[in-house]
Amino acid sequence: MKSNKKKILLLDNGEEWGGGTNSMLELLKRINRENFSITCCFYNNYFRGNGESLDMALSSLKIPVLFIPKRKKPQWVKIIQEFFRIALFFSKNLKIFFISYVNMQWKILPNAKKISSLLILGKYDILYMNNQPSTNIEGYIAAKKLNVAVVQHCRIQPSLNKKLVKMINENCDMIIAVSHSVNVILQKHGVDEQRCIVIPNAIDTHQSLPDRFVVRMNLKISPKTFIFGTIGSLIARKSHHHILQALGKFKKINSSSNWKFIIVGTGPERQSLQDIAFRENLHQHVIFTGFQNNALDYLSTFDIFILASSKEGLPRVILEAMLVNTSVIGSNVTGTAELITHNVNGLLFEYGNIAQLTKYLTRLYNNAELRMKFTRAAGQHVRKHYVIENYVSGVxxxxFQVYKQDK
Incomplete structure (x- = not known):
């Protein structure tokens, strides 16, 4: 007897454990196994802070996982791409076109062929892609001539061009935007409105909240010490350097204040950030913890959480900070501005405006009553609008909607 379960191949080409990974796992924990049978396909078996790998996390959920081996870029590709970078210095568009063409030939098309074979052999009904369109092109190509529904989860402000939008409109049955602002960007670039739906990121609002003093005790920080904090990959997009620069100014204004700044995360910008902390004379105040699996423990420890990113989708970490009653300050960018209503449940500063961020850090540092007002409103907001059950049922x-029954 044929199973009525919809067979789904989940494709994710991420390289590190982040908010998108956690959102994916929250979905897989709760999805109805009587209706859906999911297999995951990844390029990278990345790890999180406690040594747990991706395949270990999926194994604990009894979700099968396949890996497409990541190919090392051949020397000929490096030479050709470098040639185009130099030879086409006069035209950015031509340079992008030819470098992308080479990338398509050696990487994207071979991966598309492998994904297509997996879809055929596994007799999958749906290809569900967990990143954003520009990083999932091989999935669109793989499913193009197959009777397989395609669902794209767009988890960050997308990078789009006319060719990619055409590919989406021709080959994608539905694209899930994690925020209304991401949805606006998709449609502004020409993605068909009927293919777009907003299903906001969400968190488990019923979970027990951590003790606010556990991390302080582990790090030997006095209960009287004020803690600024941020959590996120140490990459350029997260703009942690803006926070350090603002805290450098904050220190000059509040020279006798007792505070620490905790940065939770790992990534290629760590040494640069440590250098900035030293130049700003903050090395006695700043603590780099590396990747930590227990993000809520740290968020609950912070008095103020800051997210200074240049772009987001709908950052789970802000939802989590709001849940544990920590005041939030965020850059006024896609996603973040959808969660923070300025002067109601937090503060928004214009991206890169160090003076404004410094002003807001000082304002909240000196006003416990205002922090309490914001956290009260933020907690209510999260519990009303961002519950995990709505997220899962929405996906x-x-x-069900895209499933092609005429297979």
């Missing part, structure tokens, strides 16, 4: 409804 499930899309799977």
């Amino acid at each position: 499930e409804s899309i799977f």
Whole structure:
């Protein structure tokens, strides 16, 4: 007897454990196994802070996982791409076109062929892609001539061009935007409105909240010490350097204040950030913890959480900070501005405006009553609008909607 379960191949080409990974796992924990059978396909078996790998996390959920081996870029590709970078210095568009063409030939098309074979051999009904369109091109190509529904989860402000939008409109059955602002960007670039739906990121609002003093005790920080904090990959997009620069100014204004700044995360910008902390004379105040699996423990320890990113989708970390009653300050960018209503449940500063960020750090540092007002409003907001059950049921409804029954 044929199973009525919809077979889904989940494709994710991420390289590190982040908010998108956690959102994916929250979905897989809760998805109805009687209706859906999911297999995951990844390029990288990355790790999180406690040594747990991606395949270990999926194994604990009894989710099968496949890996497409990541190919090392051949020397000929490096030479050709470098040639185009130099030879086409006069035209950015031509340079991008030819470098992308080479990338398509050696990487994207071979991966598309492997994904297509997996879809055929596994007799999958749906290809569900967990990143954003520009990083999932091989999935669109793989499913193009197959009777397989395609669902794209767009988890960050997308990078789009006319060719990619055409590919989406021709080959994608539904694209899930994690925020209304991401949805606006998709449609502004020409993605068909009927293919777009907003299903906001969400968190488990019923979970027990951590003790605010556990991390302080582990780090030997006095209960009287004020803690600024941020959590995120140490990459350029997260703009942690803006926070350090603002805290450098904050220190000059509040020279006798007792505070620490905790940075939770790992990534290629760590040495640069440590250098900035030293130049700003903050090395006695700043603590780099590396990747930590227990993000909520750290968020609950912070008095103020800051997210200074240049772009986001709908950052789970802000939802989590709001849940544990920590005041939030965020850059006024896609996603973040959808969660923070300025002067109601937090503060928004214009991206890169160090003076404004410094002003807000000082304002909240000196006003416990205002922090309490913001956290009260933020907690209510999260529990009303961003519960995990709505997120899961929303994604499930899309799977039912796109399922092609004439296979």
